[in-house]
Amino acid sequence: MFRLIGNPGTGSAIVEAALALSGLPYETEMLDLWQPGPERDRLFQLNPLGQVPVLILPDGSVMTESAAMVLHIIDLAPDAGLAPKPGSATRPAFLRWLIFLVASIYPTFTYGDDPSRYVNEQEGRDELRAVTDAERQRAWRQIETSIAGPWMLGSERSALDLYVWAMVNWRPRRDWFRSYCPRLAQIADAVDAEPRLAAVKAENWPAA
Ligand SMILES: N[C@@H](CCC(=O)N[C@@H](CS)C(=O)NCC(=O)O)C(=O)O
Known part of the structure; x- marks a missing residue:
């Protein structure tokens, strides 16, 4: 059984959807990504970047990075219609x-969602949000x-x-x-x- 750790409405939905279409057995654990507390502490233990999605594989190992998860799901469910087969034109x-x-797209949120993590002055924060x-x-x-x-x-x-x-x-x-x-x-x-x-x-x- 896969265990997907996520936050509703975030990128964990992408991996949840891939799992749902794959037919692989999975369960979800939703946590509050932005709320300091034990759930967030646990997330940082699993993923030092403090990001979701996190996927716990059936053997207990931890996977981060949505694209890696998607490719792994495709490896395990190659006929689920999630990707063209290797060697095909597309x-x-x-x-x-x-x-x-x-x-190119996901990191614009990483740096733009909360610019105060990266820039001290409000003017710089506004600019970072605008450019991202x-x-x-x-x-x-x-x-x-x-x-x-x-x-x-x-x-x-x-x-x-x-x-x-x-x-x-x-x-x-x-x-x-x-x-x-x-x-x-x-x-x-x-x-x-x-x-x-x-x-x-x-x-x-x-x-x-
Ligand atoms: N490269 C990562 C990006 C994951 C990511 O940025 N997730 C967001 C939610 S959509 C997050 O956890 N943000 C919290 C943060 O960056 O502190 C992936 O593709 O999984």
Whole structure:
């Protein structure tokens, strides 16, 4: 049994969705990521970066980094429709965008969500928030103009679409995507409609 440690509405939803589609047995443990206390202390013991998702593997070992988890799930459930098979024409694009999402988009939140962790003066904090927000929008537009839809990889749904699905709920949020990245907004809507993800959606975005 896998144990996914997460926080509702965060990137743990991506891995939870991948697990749900994989058919692998898993359970979730939701904690309050931002609230100092025993749960957060435990998170830092598991992941010194203090980030979710954290995945406890059936043998008890600890995995961090969503892309690593997604690739591991794909290794274990290669027929779950989460990625093109190695050697297929779309596999390089899958790998490219997976790394792009976690290396170019995810860190804009790491540095922009709470700039006070990195910058002392309020003016600098505001600037760090603004530049990371702008950089993220630039990166999303790059994806938008690179894809044809209806999924990130064209006709083939993959775990990339799960990242889009979760991340359109974060800054600059869904209405911005509808205006400036309509293909990405459509991907999020299409994943939303996947019945096998209804429970994951309810756990992560109960009001949606
Ligand atoms: N590279 C990591 C990023 C994980 C990450 O930044 N998670 C956010 C939640 S969406 C988090 O835990 N933020 C808390 C923090 O950075 O202090 C991954 O892909 O798993």
